[in-house]
Amino acid sequence: MDQIVHKNITVNGINMHVAEIGGGGEDQSPAILFLHGFPELWYSWRHQMLHLSSKGYRCIAPDLRGYGETDAPPSVTSYTYLHIVGDLVALLDALGLERVFLVGHDWGAIIAWWFCMLRPDRIIGLVNTSVAFQPRNPLAKPIEGYRALLGDGFYICRFQEPGKAEEAFASAEIAVVIKKFFSGREQKPPCIPLEINLGALFQPPVEMPSWLTEDDVNYYATHFQKTGFTGGLNYYRAMDLSWELTAPWTGSEIKVPVKFIVGDFDLTYHMPGVQDYLHNGGMKKYVPLLEEIVVMEGVGHFLNQENPEDVSEHIYDFIKKF
Numbered sequence: 230m231d232q233i234v235h236k237n238i239t240v241n242g243i244n245m246h247v248a249e250i251g252g253g254g255e256d257q258s259p260a261i262l263f264l265h266g267f268p269e270l271w272y273s274w275r276h277q278m279l280h281l282s283s284k285g286y287r288c289i290a291p292d293l294r295g296y297g298e299t300d301a302p303p304s305v306t307s308y309t310y311l312h313i314v315g316d317l318v319a320l321l322d323a324l325g326l327e328r329v330f331l332v333g334h335d336w337g338a339i340i341a342w343w344f345c346m347l348r349p350d351r352i353i354g355l356v357n358t359s360v361a362f363q364p365r366n367p368l369a370k371p372i373e374g375y376r377a378l379l380g381d382g383f384y385i386c387r388f389q390e391p392g393k394a395e396e397a398f399a400s401a402e403i404a405v406v407i408k409k410f411f412s413g414r415e416q417k418p419p420c421i422p423l424e425i426n427l428g429a430l431f432q433p434p435v436e437m438p439s440w441l442t443e444d445d446v447n448y449y450a451t452h453f454q455k456t457g458f459t460g461g462l463n464y465y466r467a468m469d470l471s472w473e474l475t476a477p478w479t480g481s482e483i484k485v486p487v488k489f490i491v492g493d494f495d496l497t498y499h500m501p502g503v504q505d506y507l508h509n510g511g512m513k514k515y516v517p518l519l520e521e522i523v524v525m526e527g528v529g530h531f532l533n534q535e536n537p538e539d540v541s542e543h544i545y546d547f548i549k550k551f
Contacts (some may be wrong), residue, residue, distance in 0.1 A: 230275060232282075237298070240319035241312070245291050246271070246298035247320065247457020250260050252287030259353075260326050261548070262317065263290040266359070268410055269531075270297045272448055273334065276537030277544060284545055287327075291320060293337070295451045295460020303507040305391065308460075308467040310343040311474055318348055327351070330548045334358045334533055336464050345485045346478055353551050354486040356544045358532060359497050361489065361507055364515050365479045371468040378501060380484030382420040388465040398458050402452040408435045411446075414529050416499040433443040440535045483516040488538055490540065492528030521548070 233250045248271040252258035261281060263274040271290035278288040292299040294316050295308060302308075317340070321329060331352050333341030338360040344351050366374060370516045375383050398406055409431050421427055437446070489512070491498045498504065506512055513519050523543055525532055533540045 230279070233275070234279060238320060238323050240323055241316045243294060243300035243302065243316065245294075245300070245316060245320060247289060247291045247398075248272075249287070249289050251282030251530050258285055258287040259548070259551075260287040260289060260324075261544075262321070262329045263288065264306065264317075264331070264333040264337030264341050265290070265293060265296070266333075266337045267464065268407065268453065268458060268541070269337075269447070270449060270452055272445075273531070273534060274332070277332070277533060277541045280538070280541035281545060284549075286330075286548075289320075289324065291317075291341070295463055296526040297451070297456065297514070301456060301460035305463045305466045305469060308463040309471040309474055309538070310340065311347075311471070313340045313464075314344045314347050317344060318351060320349055328353050330551075331355045332357070332544055333360075335360060335530070336461070339363075341476070342483060345483045345487075346481060349483075349485050352485045353516055354488075354548060355483075356488045356547050358490045358540070359492075359495055359530060361491075361497070361503060361512055362483060362516055365472065365475055367476070367479050370472050373469075379420060381419050382422045384419040384421065384430075385465050385468075387421060387423075388462050391466065393458075394427055394462050395457060395459055397430065400428035401431035403454050404446050405433075405435055406431050407446050407449045407453070408437050408441070411441050411534070412436055412438050413496070414494055416494060416496055418496060418500055438535065440537075444482075445534075484518060486518045486547075486551075487516050488521045488523070488543070489516075489519065489544055490523045490525065492525045492530065492531065492532045494527065494529040495532070496530060498524070499528055 233248050236247050238245050265273045270291050274290045282288045295301040331341050336359045342356050342362045345355055375385050528536050
């Protein structure tokens with residue numbers, strides 16, 4: 230970890246914290262850009278960065294807008310897909326990188342899909358994890374769709390009102406919140422009835438997974454203690470605005486080579502219709518250069534940390550072909 234270099238770069242009007250290892254300066258090593266999810270940081274990719282930099286790749290992992298040491302604009306409207314992709318394009322420009330390999334997880338996966346949709350000229354290939362590409366439904370906004378499918382208690386619906394989720398997160402120690410998220414193995418979509426306080430999510434017991442150390446928890450907790458969770462929650466709150474702004478891309482395809490990885494214990498894999506969509510050609514219609522779908526057995530949502538060696542090898546097996 231000591232070999233990882235940290236820097237702050239001004240991009241798209243904000244200050245972005247970036248972790249980097251391998252290459253640098255005028256080095257022409259192929260570069261990989263890693264995008265983390267919620268509630269995570271660049272740190273989620275520490276294993277892959279060390280592994281792939283040892284294979285000769287330049288590995289770059291920012292704290293995304295709203296997270297860690299990167300600026301967190303106060304307005305919900307500053308967290309659309311266009312803002313986040315704009316930050317990343319500006320980051321590549323600042324680093325002098327014309328094209329990169331892209332790797333995403335969770336919210337980082339959603340942003341990665343849209344990065345490839347909006348600026349395929351900047352991406353050599355994509356390894357995406359956990360969240361399948363969801364084509365824009367022109368007939369329903371995302372939150373409306375979630376309410377119709379899973380009810381008002383679905384966690385994304387309950388995250389919408391500013392302040393409410395923050396109160397729930399503040400009802401427990403930050404370390405407990407982190408442990409609860411990372412230890413989750415529930416395969417049903419998280420739904421908390423409206424009459425139950427969201428803080429119920431963080432009630433004990435908490436059994437920490439073997440792959441997560443106290444040092445890891447402390448790293449996350451220290452940063453979220455400083456920033457809170459509002460920046461990350463604003464991604465959920467901007468979903469409908471992103472839907473409005475991306476109307477011109479309705480029906481468009483992802484036209485970069487793609488490998489998709491998901492754990493069979495991941496709740497995203499058990500959302501209604503997802504397995505049929507993945508395995509019966511649904512996603513292939515929108516991602517025509519999809520080369521492979523990998524379902525990792527016995528692995529949950531945070532697969533890049535739970536099974537880091539296999540995920541690193543899956544990434545390497547894909548990108549080494551280019």
